[in-house]
Amino acid sequence: MHLITIRPTKVLARRLGITVPPVPPPVSNRVADWCAHEFRFSRYRYLIFCNTASLCPVVMLATGVTDGEKLMMRMVGGLQTCLRGGALEQQFQQQILPAGPALQWAPIPDRSVLGSINELVFLAKWDLAERDDGPEGLSRRLAHTPMSALGMNSPERVFPTLGR
Numbered sequence: 001m002h003l004i005t006i007r008p009t010k011v012l013a014r015r016l017g018i019t020v021p022p023v024p025p026p027v028s029n030r031v032a033d034w035c036a037h038e039f040r041f042s043r044y045r046y047l048i049f050c051n052t053a054s055l056c057p058v059v060m061l062a063t064g065v066t067d068g069e070k071l072m073m074r075m076v077g078g079l080q081t082c083l084r085g086g087a088l089e090q091q092f093q094q095q096i097l098p099a100g101p102a103l104q105w106a107p108i109p110d111r112s113v114l115g116s117i118n119e120l121v122f123l124a125k126w127d128l129a130e131r132d133d134g135p136e137g138l139s140r141r142l143a144h145t146p147m148s149a150l151g152m153n154s155p156e157r158v159f160p161t162l163g164r
Contacts, residue, residue, distance in 0.1 A: 007035040007108045018068045024106045030162045039121045041128045049075050050117050054158035057120050057142040058082045059135045082139040116149045
């Protein structure tokens, strides 16, 4: 059975009342392994979900997310919306959707992943100030960003290779 793994930041886990085990559980599905972080811009709270291996970002509004179950539902809905079209949708259909509601919590693996997420948040805030085409457009633009943690490759290029 495949599980969806969500790795919330410590601040987000505390705010939502999520207990994250200190030792990471084994992850069998790298496509369904996502980090979650919350940030504010203007008067709104946003969530950014990043695939742990590819750093593929999905940005969603955080309105109404008050616990772990709602966080998971927002993530799956965001993935379904933002990964529509092409190889990324195929990954969602084959690797994430069948995992269903089975969920495990895990800590963020290391500081380089957290640093990359913070870099994406910085870019997201800049983009939100300059454009207004919603979380889906923002997520797609961020996915084109070359990331040093990926050897200057972009998340949109790395993510489709995870299921192979």
